[in-house]
Amino acid sequence: DGIRDQPRSRGLGDVYKRQAEDFAEAYGRRYLLEAPFRESMACAFAFFDVDGDGAIQPGELRDTLKRIRPGISDATVDDILERADSDHNGEISPDEFGAALLRAYSASLRRCNRS
Numbered sequence: 175d176g177i178r179d180q181p182r183s184r185g186l187g188d189v190y191k192r193q194a195e196d197f198a199e200a201y202g203r204r205y206l207l208e209a210p211f212r213e214s215m216a217c218a219f220a221f222f223d224v225d226g227d228g229a230i231q232p233g234e235l236r237d238t239l240k241r242i243r244p245g246i247s248d249a250t251v252d253d254i255l256e257r258a259d260s261d262h263n264g265e266i267s268p269d270e271f272g273a274a275l276l277r278a279y280s281a282s283l284r285r286c287n288r289s
Contacts, residue, residue: 215268215271215272215275216268218271218275219268219271219272221238222234222235222238222266222271224237224238228267228268229265229266229267230265230266230271231264231265232255232264232265235251235254235255235266236248236251239251239254254274257274257277258270258271258273258274260273
């Protein structure tokens with residue numbers, strides 16, 4: 175079953191969307207291993223990790239996001255922290271930061287594929 179075997183009358187259709195999502199996820203994971211991405215991620219992480227202790231504390235996240243987007247609500251910041259802090263220790267590690275960005279990227283691609 176190749177892409178050419180799929181019916182074309184549905185436009186992209188569910189099969190095409192799933193294939194695009196699978197590709198985006200696989201590419202995103204591979205991209206995480208590439209040096210330019212890791213360097214960019216380290217720079218972005220350092221931007222949030224104001225005190226340089228190797229973790230993004232809730233206050234650092236809140237203050238940095240409010241500088242970037244002054245109208246952001248505390249509830250939104252709390253939601254971002256909760257989603258990114260996968261080990262629930264109250265801070266965001268570099269690995270959690272990278273994983274959260276990959277999830278956001280994948281979700282963005284899925285939304286694009288739906289429209």
